[in-house]
Amino acid sequence: MKVIVGAAAAVIGLILVTVFSLMAVLIADGDAEATETSDGGGGLRGVPAEFRAWILRADEACTEPAMVPALLAAQLYQESKFQTSREEATSSAGAQGPAQFMPGTWATWGRDDDGNGETSPWDIGDAVMAQGRMMCSLLRQAKNSGYPGDVRALALAGYNAGWGRVEEFGGVPPRSFANGETYNYVQIILSTMSRFQGPGLLQVSGSGTGADALRKAATRMGTPYAWGGGGPSGPSTGFCDGTNGYLGGKCSASSTVGFDCSSLVQYAYWSGTKLPRTAAAQYGATSDRAVSRNDLKPGDLLFWANGGGSIYHVAIYAGDGNVLHAPRTGRSVEVAPLTSAMPERDYYGATRP
Template sequence: MGVAALFGLLVLLIEDENSDSTGTGSGGDGKGLAGVPAEFRPWILKADKECKHAEVSPALLAAQLNRESHFSTKRSTESPAGAKGPAQFMPSTWDTWGRDSDHNGTSSPWDVGDAVIAQGRMMCSLTGQAKSSGITGDIRRLALAGYNAGWGAVEKYKGVPPYTETQDYVRVILSSMKKFQASPDLEVSGSGVGADALRKASGRIGTPYSWGGGSPSGPTTGFCDGTNGYLNGKCSASHTVGFDCSSLAQYSYWPKVKLPRTADAQFGATADHPVAKKDLQPGDLVFWSNRSGSIYHVALYAGHGKIVQAPRTGRDVELTNLSTAMPAADYHGATRP
């Protein structure tokens, strides 16, 4: 955070309610990216590409943004100390790292492109400092501590400073990286409506399933209807921000194709463009139905016999095999929106 980076002050950060439950902090060298808002994705990848240090990965930058602001650009996320924007820069720190990276004529910590590229620049510089410092330990931990508490504090203590906030900051970011990582299998090539939809869907891998949750704008909390949305006997959907299967499909195609909300309605809206299983292409919608013929599940075909789907309560959006995603006998067919 910029205020601590210059002055060693501690600033209240927004807590990620799920960050302690995922990942171990030991991995994170992969260059894939998942589970981030679409408007952040290209800038995170660009920031990563511009940094020569392998320790700075898309997943690390995404986890850091999530810890700083939950990817928020709302003015209400300005900290009491004056840190601004999705990467929480203080004005004085912004003067050092901020640029008009999105070329809209203004350099602003509230602009996604400007903020993320500045964050990447600062983290890249801190990583270089950590490598040349002679201080032992995980380079990522040292760089993150420098971002939060200031590099001077890292040098003073020869490692992560003994500040509760800084130690929590480093721990939460490294432990939550896993949910922002994507495997090379998710690289989507080509163009067109289907490829673009799949690319958008794959960017949400790792997002929780939430019955009734999700909209064309992104993940939302869902609801329980007496049968669905429950986990271990309790209503999970009402406090889980995520997608269900059909909202993921709707979100992925919106606004180029404005699909209806439910899987059954989506099949009805696209049934005039059926696709045989042998002819499936990335982005095609695949459907499953129960014995009465009612559609109960939809997913996006990802190529090579795989799909991207929001499976069920308690699980996350995932890349999985088409053949085993749902009961084989329930496979209903596929369409091309």
């Protein structure tokens, strides 16, 4: 629910604070999965840090029950893959910015939400809040329309093709309309919402380089693994090298937007600490600041090597005996117990960037 009234809210709030405080401890039990912490109700993961707060704010501003953060996140991913540059986020039809607004539509929904003195579809805050306002209005129209189907599907169709097309077809336009563009747009977003749904951010206490890097990396939980993909600016498609990047006999990395283990670490620490690209190079750059396993702090880097020789994996210590890492092809950025994140016999050591 988006609105809780009066004194009941205060009571519920106290209960939730207690519950979330207890949930903030990550529990590892042998080979069991680590329990991911709550982000306080945001229910959002796998989203760049610069988008996250705005998505949650746009969701909070809408009172329609069908609006959830994951809907906005999945829609932004489909529109622009969270890209913000004019080169990457301008469509052939002239749509602009991460939420892909046409100039005429932007004139209706755009505002200076980030307070920088300019109303721009290229500003993340302005774009996401405008997207949220438009989607909230469309969800309301869909609910009141009486048309069959999921109101989210109807709203998404209105965002993509205009509400007039929804009225024309009495629902989501069929595959025969516009070569299936709107139909597929709706289906893709609804099917990928689960990728961005909680559990959300790791609860990281403290300050400093390591804690800040861990917080940044935690915003990417749920992002797929892509061998050779990712870097300081975020996830990207990877490549296959004859051995790595394959899934089911096919090259998965080249079509997956994500991180591998070392690019996630590089992204987390950039730009305050500019680590090199590979796990072995990251160890080489930080090995003069080795940390014993008994003295680990959140943000420390942990390394695994084949037979004590060639380093093949790096992870970020997340506290309470757990690590945050991009494990392998077919998996996503996740929290896992240090004891089972990789083979225990391959544990090589830890460093503090």
